[in-house]
Amino acid sequence: MTSPVGLHRVVEPAGVLPQAAWRLDADPRIASNEVRIRVERLNLDAASFRQLSEKHGGDGEKVRAEVLEIISTRGKMQNPVTGSGGMLIGTVEESGRRSPLGLRPGERVATLVSLTLTPLVILDGLARWDGRSEQVPCDGYAILFARSIAAVLPADLHPELSLAVLDVCGAPALTARVVAEQVQRRRRDGDSRPVRVAVVGGAGKSGSLSLAAARRAGAGRTVGVVPVPAERDALVAAGLADAVALADARDPVGLSTAVTTALGAPADVTVVCVDVPGCEHGAILATEDGGTVIFFSMATSFAGAALGAEGLAADVTMLVGNGYVPGHAELALELLRAEPGVRRLFEARLAAD
Secondary structure, three states: OOOOOOHHHEEEOOOOOOOOOOEEOOOOOOOOOOEEEEEEEEEEOHHHHHHHHHHOOOOHHHHHHHHHHHHHHHOOOOOOOOOOOEEEEEEEEEEOOOOOOOOOOOOEEEEOOOHHHOOEEEOOOOOOOOOOOOEEEEEEEEEEOOOOOEEEOOOOOOHHHHHHHHOOOHHHHHHHHHHHHHHHHHHHOOOOOOOEEEEEOOOOHHHHHHHHHHHHOOOOEEEEEEOOHHHHHHHHHHOOOOEEEEOOOOOHHHHHHHHHHHHOOOEEEEEEOOOOOOOHHHHHHOEEEEEEEEEOOOOOOHHHHHHHHHHOOOOOEEEEOOOOOOOHHHHHHHHHHHOHHHHHHHHHHHHHO
């Protein structure tokens, strides 16, 4: 029996879902409900790429070799340290007659499910990648299951730009939902106070989109928090936040002080979009009692967040951004098209890579 969630592709250990498996079967022959993609580019998760780059001291050849080793050993791209992967773009080669995804051969698509659960084979040894950027040009193939998600690439955007946006499209969608719920709740209660939103890592991919989404959802005041002056200047120029604060997200008191000073009070919604560990306590401390913290970083320690909130006696709701919200791809692409500041930040990041 061919499983819609890919259980038949699990090699070891038996009985787990593909994401939790150590190794997957990446045989190119597809079942009737699967789709095979000819891969042209991977987008590694930011936390995973940072860990690999720091481990090898920025030596791109060693990073490239380890990524190849992971994929060849595991049949998927899943960093064994961070547990995260990324996503890919490519062209549909074959679609099984019972696949519910509606994809047709020849369509260029981006997968909206993690590489940690996607059977993957690399055929060119990543020969065109220098190991120094999150985006990885390559040749290979990947398998999508019946419960996978993919989006046809828009014709009006460069594929690399689309990939960068779709990689983080869950962040703005969930941010918009949470902020809109807060705004609606206050209106029902006759509370005229503005909803205050802090985005930690506001100059990054998910951060810039989340700032734009928060403003569009009705946030009354926003602050983007960044670690260095260059990112501060870029975010100010983008015009996506009412204030931009400089702080190390790993410094709980420093982060809380920066957010409270910029907003005039703790945030009602704090969105964590940085790719380094140790940011949990600062985000909690920067959030008003009764508020919400959304963790989008794969570097987050969720045990640390839970214990930290308990230790701080913080009455906050903590959400794990799981990367999927209905309509998330369309929302993120529309924000890119409509917000010049978002597009400038994305294009500058791609140029730097």
